[in-house]
Amino acid sequence: MIILEQENEKKEKLQFNVWKDFFKYLKPYKKQFIILIGLMIIVGVLDSIFPxxxxxxxxxxxxxxxxxxxxxxxxxxxxxxILLAVTVYLFLSIAGRIETQMAYDIRRLGFEKLQVLPLSYYDEKAVGWLMARMTSDINRLSETISWGLVDFAWGITMMTAVTIAMLRLNFKLALITLSVVPFLALVSAYFQKRILKAQRDVRKINSKITAAYNEDIQGAKTTKTLVREEINLEEFSELTSSMKVSSIRATILSSLYLPIVLTLGSIGTAFAVNYGGKSVMLGLISYGTLVAFISYTAQFFEPVRQLAVIFAEVQSAQASAERVFSLLNEVPAITDSEEVVQKYGDLLNPKKEAWPKIEGHLEFKNVSFSYKDGEKVLENFNLKVNPGETIALVGETGSGKSTIVNLFCRFYEPTEGNVLIDGINYKDMPQNWIHENLGYVLQTPHLFSGTIKENIQYGNLNATELDIIKASKLVNAHEFIMEMEKGYETEVGEGGSLLSTGQKQLISFARAIVRNPQLFVLDEATSSIDTETEKIIQDAINKVLDGRTSFVIAHRLSTIKNADRILVIKDGKIIENGDHRELIKNKGYYYNLYTNQFIEEQSKSLLG
Structure with missing residues (x-):
């Protein structure tokens, strides 16, 4: 199992641009933070008064x-x-609310970003990477910021107040006591780089572990059938061992840093006791002043110790911040122009009333396309499709069939050339314009946890029960649904695990058709089902595609005999074009492919 790491290495020091970027997310809590810092200043001042x-x-x-x-x-x-107790209660309450609300808001922003990012982003990012960003990294960030700022404000105030009080009490004794502070600064600078690097390593490996969990759970059936339990355990053990080593390294660095801070603080206290004791004996200062100084030295180095803890946590939080902001600041590969957004709305705030109705005329005009850092998949590709026409795409794996469909759906955009819908360059319209008018059925249908009714309604939340039943009948799903004990209220299980592949496929058909889309895509929708179910689905396909502009990527050629046109694609080019009869008559690539597949299926049937 190979978990790809998807981070860009950064220098092992505090990245102020990361935190500068973060402050824009703090704006909603500006007043609360001002109150919070004010409360901590009061606490710091009150603490300095007691000596x-x-x-x-x-x-x-x-x-x-x-x-x-x-x-x-x-x-x-x-x-x-009493004032100190009330102030502490208030700051604990406010800081807790800020932590919770901040985590909620950043997680919501992250989820919004995931909704608008194109498919190409998900091609590059593992699920575990995304899960780690949305869970542990956001928790770490919100916790450190809310409580870290509190402790930082308290620590700085306390140290400032204590320093002023010590200097006023006895200037010389204060300088002797604080003589260890420069050494503290040097120690902090030394440990900063190493702690940050160790924390980054921990967060990276945590992402890999999350991804490994996800892959192992999703691939449990494959693991069982391939008897990979032992190998998976070994691979996972390597990851957890790396996590252990990196975590121990980070802990050791923090464990070394804090005792050094405490030791230097104790040295400062010793200086105060030694010089102050002599001064008391000589009558230069009062006994009360010495007691106050000893209290102040402890008070001064307590916030230093706390700041050391905050410093270590900030190192870890920066590693989390870098990952969270890499998601939040991700620029989608496909975006709508400002003019388009103003006129038609965006993905999350569409202005559907301004959208023109799609009739279904499609044109690929001198379209070229290549994936990132890859060879061209399509070059100067041209195609015209009439409204209501069904186009079947046939060809070898990697020939460009899926690319054509992805460009049609605007999951990707052409590198060169234009795709026109009803004569309009679809870049001049919002992405939702196509997606709202698109029905898409995948080779492996995905259902969400819930009932059959909820899954079908997922395609159109405004669909009535009558709409759901009508769509189910159209795709031949109503009969098997009603045979179930709870009918449309039957639970499908996670990912539709309680249903057969054919049943899931029919429900995904109903979910697509309840939208009443003008555009339709079938991506090898019958390749993973039995022959009997295929006949049911084929009948559903014929009904569903009627009157809709559609593309069908076919593995079983018997399912596309009724297509208006069949395009044979090779190396991103159309090498044959015609309906089933014409292509069979030409006895070219399609004829050989169809004949070989027909003989193979007949042989299986006879042996069956």
């Missing part, structure tokens, strides 16, 4: 052996405690 209150108590009550004025002091002290 001064302790100093005041020692110097004025303990050393002087008096309680004069203690009532006022107690009132101020408990007032500060």
């Amino acid at each position: 001064l209150l302790t100093k005041h108590a020692i110097d004025n009550f303990v050393n002087k052996n008096t309680t004069l004025g203690i009532e006022r002091f107690a009132f101020l002290f408990f007032g500060a405690v």
Whole structure:
């Protein structure tokens, strides 16, 4: 199993452009963040006040052996405690809401982006890669930002307030205590690069593991039939081992960083105790001042420790941010111009009332196409299709049949030339214009979890029960549906697993036809079903395609005998063109292909 990594390597340092990009997603929470940071500033200031209150108590009550004025002091002290408790409650509440809402909003934006990206994007990205972006990476990002900014605001405020208080209490002692700060900066710079690289490795391997889970679950039947359980386990074990090694490396780096910060903090405290103790003995400072300084050194290096934790988390969050924004900032390969969007709407906000009705005339005009970094699949391809005409495409694998259909559906766009629908270049219309008028039935139909009725209605959410039954009858699905105990309310299972391939195919036909599309595509829709079911589906095809401009990619040539025209495609070019009788009469490529397939099917029937 090969899981392709789909990340672009970046330099192992903080990418400020990544976080700059992120701030535009923070705009909806601007007021909450301002309130949150304000609350944390209050908390930082309040925390820095308590050592001064302790100093005041020692110097004025303990050393002087008096309680004069203690009532006022107690009132101020408990007032500060209550204010601190209320402030902490408020910031916890707001930060929690921001975290949840931010994750929801970014996940929604990500899902919206997935809806508008073309098929070519999904050709390049593994499902596991996308799942990791939408789940763990977004969670990590929202959690780090909401709580990280809180702790950062508190830490900076606390350190600033403590520094000011220490300098005011005793300038020389403050400088001695803070002499370890430059070393802290050097240590942070050293560990930044290594922690970020380790966290990136962890996130990358996590994507691979998610993709491996997805592939193994989806391919469970193949695994069983090929007896690959042991091999899959070995391959997955290699991935998890890599994850373990990378995670341990990241943990070790963080584990080394934090003790170094604590050690330097302890050294600073030792300097304060040593010099401050001597100063007390010499009468240069009061005992209360020394106690306040010891408290301040602990308070100063506590936010430093917290900032070290935030720093490590930001490294990990940046790795997640890079991946999330690579999805959110993905520029679709197919886009509608501003003029088109203004006039006709976009994918998520269509203005259907402005769309012209599709009659079904189609023209490929000097069309060339090549996939990314690949050879040309089509070159100077020309084709005209009349409204209501059924065109069958025949040819070897890789001849260009699917490319023609994908261009027709505007899943891809021509590299050169134009595709015209009713004489209109479809680039001058919104993508939805075609898709709303398109019925598409795949070789392997996909049903969604839910009932048969819900799956058919998925093609047209405004379809009534009568519309659903009418569509089912048209495609010969009504009879088998009604034979089921719950009829149209029968659950189909995940991916339609509770139904046969033929039943799924008929339901997908009904789902396509309930849209009443003017354009239709059948992509080898009968290649994976038995002969008896094929006859049922063939009858459905004849009914469905009547009056609709349609393309049929056929594996079984017996299913396209009634097509208006059959195009034999080779190397992106039409080498034969005509109906079934004409092509048989010409005794060319199609004749040989049809004859060989007919003999093969008859032989199977006789041996059957």
